[in-house]
Amino acid sequence: MATGLQKDQTALYVLDMYKAEREGEKLVDAKYPQIFKVVPGAKGAGNKSTQLLGTGRLDRHTAENQDINFRAPVEGWSYYVRYWRFSDGLVLSKEAVEDVNSEKVRDIVKDIANTWGESASYEKETFASSVFNRGGDLLGEYVFNGSHTGNSDPSGDLLYDSKPLFNLTGNTRTTKGGGTYFNAVAGLTLTPANFETLYTRYKVSMAFNEQDRPVENRPDTLLTESGAQYFVAQRIRKSEQMPGGQLNDINTYKGLVEPMDWRFLSDSSAFYVGKKQHPKFQWHERQMPEIRLFREETNKSYKASFDLRFGVWIKTWRAWAKGGGSFA
Numbered sequence: 001m002a003t004g005l006q007k008d009q010t011a012l013y014v015l016d017m018y019k020a021e022r023e024g025e026k027l028v029d030a031k032y033p034q035i036f037k038v039v040p041g042a043k044g045a046g047n048k049s050t051q052l053l054g055t056g057r058l059d060r061h062t063a064e065n066q067d068i069n070f071r072a073p074v075e076g077w078s079y080y081v082r083y084w085r086f087s088d089g090l091v092l093s094k095e096a097v098e099d100v101n102s103e104k105v106r107d108i109v110k111d112i113a114n115t116w117g118e119s120a121s122y123e124k125e126t127f128a129s130s131v132f133n134r135g136g137d138l139l140g141e142y143v144f145n146g147s148h149t150g151n152s153d154p155s156g157d158l159l160y161d162s163k164p165l166f167n168l169t170g171n172t173r174t175t176k177g178g179g180t181y182f183n184a185v186a187g188l189t190l191t192p193a194n195f196e197t198l199y200t201r202y203k204v205s206m207a208f209n210e211q212d213r214p215v216e217n218r219p220d221t222l223l224t225e226s227g228a229q230y231f232v233a234q235r236i237r238k239s240e241q242m243p244g245g246q247l248n249d250i251n252t253y254k255g256l257v258e259p260m261d262w263r264f265l266s267d268s269s270a271f272y273v274g275k276k277q278h279p280k281f282q283w284h285e286r287q288m289p290e291i292r293l294f295r296e297e298t299n300k301s302y303k304a305s306f307d308l309r310f311g312v313w314i315k316t317w318r319a320w321a322k323g324g325g326s327f328a
Contacts, residue, residue, distance in 0.1 A: 016106060017113035017291045017304070024117025031262045032128035035223070035276050036283035036312065046083055046148025047284070047313065051076030053176060053210055076176050076210050077160045079315045080146025080153040083286035086123050087307035088116060094300040109304055113291065116306045120289055124310065128283065129264035131312060132223075132272060132320075135165035136184060136327040143312055159317060166322040173317065177212035181205070188323035190224065190232045190271045192253060195323075198273045199256065202321040217318055219257055223272040226261040233259035233271070270325025280315035 055071040090112050097105055127143060134141035140157030144165070147153040155162045163173040166184035174180050183206055188194040199219065207217035222233045237259050239251045257273065275281075286309035293304045 013106060013109055014291055014293050016110050017293070020110040020113035021117040021120070021289060021291065021306075024114035024119075025121050027118055028121035028125065029263075030121055030125060031260070031264070032124055032283055034260070035221075035262075036128060036281055037277045037279055038283045038285065039313075040285045042083060042284040042286040042311075044083075044148075046146055046151060046311065047081050048078060048146070048151050049315075050078045051210070051315075056211075074176070077315075078154075079160050079313060080148070080151060080155075081282075081284060081311045081313035082146050082148040082153075083284065083309045083311045084127070085287075085307060085309045086120070087305065088119065089306070090304040091296075092302045094302070097302050109293070112304065113306075116289070116291075120306075120308055125264045127310070128312065129262060129266070131165065131314070132262075132265060132270075132322075133267045136167075136267070136322060136325065137164055138171075138328060140164060144314070146311075146313070159314060161317075163317070164327075165314065165317055166320075166327070167317075168327055175208070175212055176210045177208075179208060179212040181208070183317055183320070184322040184327065186324070186327055188271075189269055190229055190236075190323070192236055195222065195236050195253060195271075195273070198271070198321050198323040199253075202273045206318050206321065217275075219273045219275055219321075221272075221274055221276045222257040222259050223265070223274065223320075224259065224261050225265045225268075225270075226263045229269070229271060230259060230261035233261075267325040271323050272320050273323070274320030278316070278319035281319040282313040282315070284311050284313055286310055 053074040053076045055073055059069050090109070092108070130141055130143050134143070142157055144159055145153055145157045159165050161173050163171065167173055167182050168184050168186055169182045172180035172182050183201070185198060185201065188197065202219050203217055207215055209215050222237065224230050224233050236253050237257060238254065260276070287307070289306060289308045291304065291306050293302070295301070296303055
């Protein structure tokens with residue numbers, strides 16, 4: 001006797017699939033929520049905001065009862081984000097479902113949902129890490145393109161100022177105040193001296209706002225690939241004396257930043273100094289994973305669909321600096 005999916009069973013199958021999907025997701029040690037500021041509850045196809053700068057320096061009054069000078073605020077950059085959709089689907093024929101018992105069908109959909117959880121985490125980690133892996137590309141990368149319905153991102157696949165996220169000294173970016181800056185240094189490998197170079201660039205050379213006023217830009221993380229790079233980072237961070245040196249010098253780098261490795265980084269030998277969960281370095285959850293189980297009336301097959309939506313909204317290049325790696 002056929003034991004296909006009955007309507008009253010569908011809800012139970014879907015609940016089982018969600019449980020399996022969550023279990024599959026837990027198998028991946030996600031790093032993107034530690035690096036980006038996660039913003040849940042996003043709406044629409046994307047988003048756009050425009051930076052408002054101050055009106056300038058305060059006026060020093062030189063006479064009693066001098067009038068206040070009222071000025072309109074100055075617009076800065078416009079920031080765009082697109083919410084990308086990722087999906088997958090499963091189809092089982094009428095015969096494949098109805099010729100087996102319902103418990104076996106349940107096992108099939110649970111196994112598939114488990115892989116969807118893993119796949120969702122994989123796609124999120126790949127998407128998030130491409131901000132770093134492809135952040136130095138001169139032509140940019142699609143994750144930076146915030147074009148969405150009704151809004152065309154004028155910077156395309158580059159950052160909001162039409163520069164790569166990580167730019168070199170020969171490709172400086174210009175602020176609204178007219179200053180020029182870069183946040184990447186080519187040819188570096190992770191050593192104590194090179195860490196100091198990048199740390200100083202982040203904390204001092206990059207520490208100006210869009211009107212070129214000095215601001216605090218304090219890094220807390222040294223991000224590397226997993227493996228040998230991470231162990232070097234640990235020695236720089238934790239050694240009592242200067243790592244790799246023969247003199248009994250105090251390690252002035254001890255405790256400055258926390259090492260973090262990310263299995264999904266692929267730009268060989270690159271390392272990054274920055275601030276994790278920077279408020280302007282955002283991960284937007286547009287739609288949490290959605291699973292649907294339904295029947296296709298045209299051929300009586302059974303289908304299950306899975307999809308989710310997310311995007312990154314980067315409103316500053318000052319959140320991270322890059323040492324070494326490629327700049328294509």
